[in-house]
Amino acid sequence: MQSLGFTVIPDYRVVHTADEVIERIREIGEMRRSLPFDIDGAVVKVNDFAMRNEIGFTTKVPKWAVAFKYPPEEKETTLNEIEINVGRTGALTPVAVFDPVQLAGTTVSRAILHNQDIISDKDIRVGDRILVRKAGDIIPEVVRSVSHREGSEPYFIPNVCPICGAEALRDEDEAVIRCQNIDCPAQLARSIEHFASRNAMNIEGLGEAIVQQLLDNKFVSNVADLYELDVQTVMQVTGGMKSAENLINSIENSKKASLDRLVFALGIRGIGQRAAKLLCEKFGSMEAIMEALPLEICSIDGFGDIMADSVYNAMQEPHRIKLIERLKNHGVNMTYDSGKVSDELAGKTFVLTGTLPTLTRDQAKKLIEERGGKCSGSVSKKTTYVLAGEEAGSKLTKAQELGVTIISEQEFRGMIGE
Ligand SMILES: [Zn+2]
Known part of the structure; x- marks a missing residue:
């Protein structure tokens, strides 16, 4: 690859024993900071093509290569300010704003501090030297305070909303502080x-x-x-x-839009996409959801008292009742068509092969089609996914040849949020 002009790492090495592998991983870990690029791990591969063929693949990954992940890199910087963001439900979220640092390939200067408890536990103050990192190499976070500036004071989230100036109070049973103004x-x-x-x-x-x-x-x-x-x-x-x-x-x-999207869109506290869908499946229309009693809502598998009360209370609020009435008058769909669960798999073609651990072919097909996906009998370049189980045959081989993504039942379930 080097002779073709690709950039390769300057220092790959062939090792022969497990101890040498471990030693090499440690060495690369030490080199990490001085490399001109960011790495999050090291890969150990079998250095013999014939042996690779013999060892083979699982449905997802080669069995002749394995990755070692290093712990996230941490950097020290100065916390200049704690900013307050106001969310959809009025929650005041503190955000740390610090001198920019390079972490896992990007410049980072902000990290969410979540709530007062976390700030107090870590005793994070404005002006502190702090240690930051990216959790899972993605989300920036403040690990801890290294030292306080002289004369600094413990930080408390203000008890007024920074946007509208209304009173902000801590929820009972929750770590969250919210602006109390519904017109904020x-x-x-x-x-x-x-x-x-x-x-x-x-x-x-x-x-x-x-x-x-x-x-x-x-x-x-x-x-x-x-x-x-x-x-x-x-x-x-x-x-x-x-x-x-x-x-x-x-x-x-x-x-x-399908009714479950509208129910989710209303932003009822604690009601995500999945819960919105379950509500629609149970009650079938906005009208029925609005009239449902907490006990009926609670009977849905996956719903507890808190979620049931949240839906019930939200549907009693005069401003929300009026809002839904207006949406209805504008022609927004208020009934649920259970035949189609969603359109999340629209435009995607699946081929089923082998025996899946828990789903029959028909059940898998139904789950795909309810979500707007298509099932086909043979693998081609147009196939999006091959859903493969035990003893998958020629379709799996064909998929590998064409480079079609092969997924397991578990991955498929993850894809559709089951
Ligand atoms: Zn406000």
């Missing part, structure tokens, strides 16, 4: 963004910046107002005719 502009912006998000009503083009401008110009003050927007109005914030038309079209299309 920060909460409103987050709740509209959530409503429009991909897994909710999927309104393309309605991102953070556009939402903020629609609010600032008083074109909308809740999600029902979105359905009264016209191209001329939207043009004033998007700047162009085409983008305004596209946004109006996506808003129009969202009226046909």
Whole structure:
């Protein structure tokens, strides 16, 4: 590869015993900081093609190679400020803002501190020297405070909302501090963004910046107002005719969204996509969900008292009842078509082969088709996934030849959130 002009690591080595492998992994770990690029692990491979063939593959990975992951790299920096973000449910989230550091390949200068308990436990103060890292090499986090600045004081999340100035109180039984103002502009912006998000009503083009401008110009003050927007109005914030038309079209299309998306989009505390779907399967319509008693909701497998009360209480709130009524009058879908669970597998073609651990062919096929996916009898370049079980035959070989992704039942279940 080097002779073809690829960059290869300068120092790969052939070793012969397990002890040498371990020693080499340790050496690479020490070299890590001085390398001109970031690494998160080392790979041990069998250095013989014939032997590789003999050892072979599992359905997912080669058995002749194994990766060793190093613990996340930590860096010291200075905490300049603790910023407060206000979320959709009014939760005040503290965010550490520190001098930029390079971590796992990117520049990092912010990390979520989650809540007061974590800040107090670690005694993190503004001005501290702190140790930061990326958890799982992805999410930046403050590991601990190294030292306090002279004269610094323990940090407490303010008891007023930084956006609207209303009182912010700690929830009973929760570590979260929330702005108590239901008309808080920060909460409103987050709740509209959530409503429009991909897994909710999927309104393309309605991102953070556009939402903020629609609010600032008083074109909308809740999600029902979105359905009264016209191209001329939207043009004033998007700047162009085409983008305004596209946004109006996506808003129009969202009226046909499956009911579980709408239930999720309402942003009821504790009700995620899965719970929204279960509610729809049980009650079949928005009207029935709104009339459901806590005891009935609680009878759903996977629901507890807290979730049931959360749904029940949310559906008693006058502003939410009015909002749903307005959405209904605008033609937003309020009934659940149980035949189709979702469209998450739309455009994807599956081929089933072998014996799956728990699903029959028909059950797997039903799960795929209910989600908008297709099943085919033979593997081709158009196949998205081969779902393979025990004693998979020629279809598996064909998939490997064509480079089609092969998945297990467990991975398939993960894909559809089962
Ligand atoms: Zn507020």
